[in-house]
Amino acid sequence: MLLRVIVILLGWTALVASDRVYVHPFYLLTYNQSTCDELKKVDAETTKEQTLTPVPIQAKTSPLDEVALKDQLVSYAQTLDAEDKKRSTSVGMLLNLVGFRMYKMLREKATPANGAILLSPVGLFGTLASFYLGSEDPTATKLQAFMGAPEKDQRCTSRLDGQKVLSALKAVQGLLLAQEKKGSSSLLLTTVVGLFTSPNLHLKQSFVQGLAPFASITYSRSLDLTTNPDLAGEKIDRFIKAVTGWPKNTQLTGISLDTTLLFTTYMHFQGAIKGISQLAKPQVFWVNNTTRTSVPMLSGMGIFLYWNDTKNNFSVTQVPFNENAFLLLIKPHNDNLEKIENIAFGQDFSHWMKNLSPRKIHLTLPKLVQESTYDMQSLLSNTKLPGLLGDEAKLSKISDTNLKVGKVMNTVLFELKESQGGQEDLFQSSEVAPLEVKLDSPFLFAVYEKKSRAFYFLSHVTNPLNGV
Numbered sequence: 001m002l003l004r005v006i007v008i009l010l011g012w013t014a015l016v017a018s019d020r021v022y023v024h025p026f027y028l029l030t031y032n033q034s035t036c037d038e039l040k041k042v043d044a045e046t047t048k049e050q051t052l053t054p055v056p057i058q059a060k061t062s063p064l065d066e067v068a069l070k071d072q073l074v075s076y077a078q079t080l081d082a083e084d085k086k087r088s089t090s091v092g093m094l095l096n097l098v099g100f101r102m103y104k105m106l107r108e109k110a111t112p113a114n115g116a117i118l119l120s121p122v123g124l125f126g127t128l129a130s131f132y133l134g135s136e137d138p139t140a141t142k143l144q145a146f147m148g149a150p151e152k153d154q155r156c157t158s159r160l161d162g163q164k165v166l167s168a169l170k171a172v173q174g175l176l177l178a179q180e181k182k183g184s185s186s187l188l189l190t191t192v193v194g195l196f197t198s199p200n201l202h203l204k205q206s207f208v209q210g211l212a213p214f215a216s217i218t219y220s221r222s223l224d225l226t227t228n229p230d231l232a233g234e235k236i237d238r239f240i241k242a243v244t245g246w247p248k249n250t251q252l253t254g255i256s257l258d259t260t261l262l263f264t265t266y267m268h269f270q271g272a273i274k275g276i277s278q279l280a281k282p283q284v285f286w287v288n289n290t291t292r293t294s295v296p297m298l299s300g301m302g303i304f305l306y307w308n309d310t311k312n313n314f315s316v317t318q319v320p321f322n323e324n325a326f327l328l329l330i331k332p333h334n335d336n337l338e339k340i341e342n343i344a345f346g347q348d349f350s351h352w353m354k355n356l357s358p359r360k361i362h363l364t365l366p367k368l369v370q371e372s373t374y375d376m377q378s379l380l381s382n383t384k385l386p387g388l389l390g391d392e393a394k395l396s397k398i399s400d401t402n403l404k405v406g407k408v409m410n411t412v413l414f415e416l417k418e419s420q421g422g423q424e425d426l427f428q429s430s431e432v433a434p435l436e437v438k439l440d441s442p443f444l445f446a447v448y449e450k451k452s453r454a455f456y457f458l459s460h461v462t463n464p465l466n467g468v
């Protein structure tokens with residue numbers, strides 16, 4: 001797998017270096033010559049940058065309208081041209097690699113005993129890209145390499161353009177929703193960024209504005225973070241709950257005493273599968289081979305893409321949310337999920353995806369309400385770049401004044417529901433008996449979009465009703 005990444009990167013370098021007409025899409029994410037010239041001029045002028053001081057957390061804030069935010073993304077997706085789409089595929093590729101890597105890290109270092117994982121490659125990559133936007137060297141170079149697109153030389157034109165990356169992330173989010181009807185809430189994807197600062201921290205305006213494409217909405221709020229850090233954590237949780245109305249349960253704790261900025265990303269997904277209804281009674285779900293629980297389940301029949309990988313001991317069912325967006329359900333034949341995770345959530349995913357073929361299926365799966373929260377700083381502390389988002393980071397484009405990033409939180413809220421418009425029969429009646437696919441023991445799932453080829457969420461479910 002690593003080899004493949006290296007081959008791709010070498011291929012990119014070779015193509016650009018030899019000045020051939022074909023330009024690899026990564027090229028679309030770096031600065032162009034005219035932007036580079038512009039940047040040089042700005043540097044020479046050393047203008048004082050505008051800053052802003054966030055309003056206090058208790059200031060009145062109107063509640064979030066997720067459907068309206070979704071409609072904006074749907075409209076945006078309709079304006080994308082061919083180059084934007086290419087860019088979204090490049091970013092999709094980079095964020096998948098980051099997601100797979102972080103998934104592995106979590107499994108090795110930070111999972112609870114039951115092995116449950118839920119992460120958003122889009123959220124993690126967007127957080128890295130946000131820090132990239134706020135960084136200067138050497139941090140910027142290291143972050144660029146960590147994001148999977150190392151500089152090919154020292155020239156400005158081989159540096160990622162943070163604005164292009166963040167705009168491409170907006171396109172990626174828009175593509176998931178592009179086929180949705182406006183005003184409908186059957187599929188929602190909302191990204192909220194919270195910048196919680198101590199009262200005297202000045203944020204650079206260009207940084208805060210630069211986050212706009214990645215986040216559906218950004219809240220910059222100030223509060224006393226240090227007198228009573230646990231109370232500060234509670235206040236932030238209460239604020240997010242109040243503005244979003246999300247059923248959020250995880251708590252923000254352990255803010256260190258010298259913190260002046262907390263960077264928090266919340267990704268909310270809600271998906272209703274067409275033609276699937278909730279069963280009247282809760283059904284048995286085996287948490288492990290000795291313990292069972294009773295959970296609400298969804299069920300329905302349809303023609304889904306399916307593949308039984310007899311060599312690697314898993315089967316995949318691809319359930320559509322719309323023409324481009326899918327839920328991939330990965331069911332193991334035995335209980336060696338770890339081995340399957342490596343194959344399913346790895347660089348070679350396209351191998352098993354291309355084997356999927358239509359099959360009449362009777363599908364039963366748990367109704368999911370999953371929540372996870374990870375501190376990326378502590379995740380990265382297990383890598384070769386422990387200080388990348390922490391003490392060693394040069395982040396002068398976020399703020400010049402006593403900046404101390406205390407936490408970089410990534411929270412995911414994932415909800416999978418029954419069809420909203422009642423049950424429609426998805427399959428034309430035929431004589432063939434349907435294949436029974438019942439997810440009643442630990443399984444993996446992913447949310448995938450065809451155009452960007454991006455994975456929005458990766459998860460290992462061990463208990464459908466518990467957070468991760």
Ligand SMILES: *[C@@H]1O[C@H](CO)[C@@H](O)[C@H](O)[C@H]1NC(C)=O
Nearest residue numbers: 031032033034035161163164
């Ligand atoms: C260079 O990039 C900037 C910013 O993305 C864009 O506005 C401009 O049109 C580009 N110039 C060329 C020559 O491609």
Ligand SMILES: *[C@@H]1O[C@H](CO)[C@@H](O)[C@H](O)[C@H]1NC(C)=O
Nearest residue numbers: 114287288289290291292463
């Ligand atoms: C099964 O899960 C239960 C509840 O999480 C746990 O107490 C038990 O130790 C697990 N058993 C095995 C064999 O992992």
Ligand SMILES: *[C@@H]1O[C@H](CO)[C@@H](O)[C@H](O)[C@H]1NC(C)=O
Nearest residue numbers: 288289290291334335336337
């Ligand atoms: C239950 O699972 C554990 C761990 O996965 C395994 O070692 C054990 O053999 C299993 N027991 C049965 C009865 O299948």
Ligand SMILES: *[C@@H]1O[C@H](CO)[C@@H](O)[C@H](O)[C@H]1NC(C)=O
Nearest residue numbers: 308309310311313315333435
């Ligand atoms: C998938 O393959 C496994 C291993 O060969 C087999 O045990 C299982 O019955 C197959 N499942 C289906 C639905 O064909």
Ligand SMILES: *[C@@H]1O[C@H](CO)[C@@H](O)[C@H](O)[C@H]1NC(C)=O
Nearest residue numbers: 310311312313333334336339
């Ligand atoms: C698949 O399962 C079979 C039987 O349990 C086992 O012999 C084989 O090693 C497994 N294959 C992989 C790739 O894990």
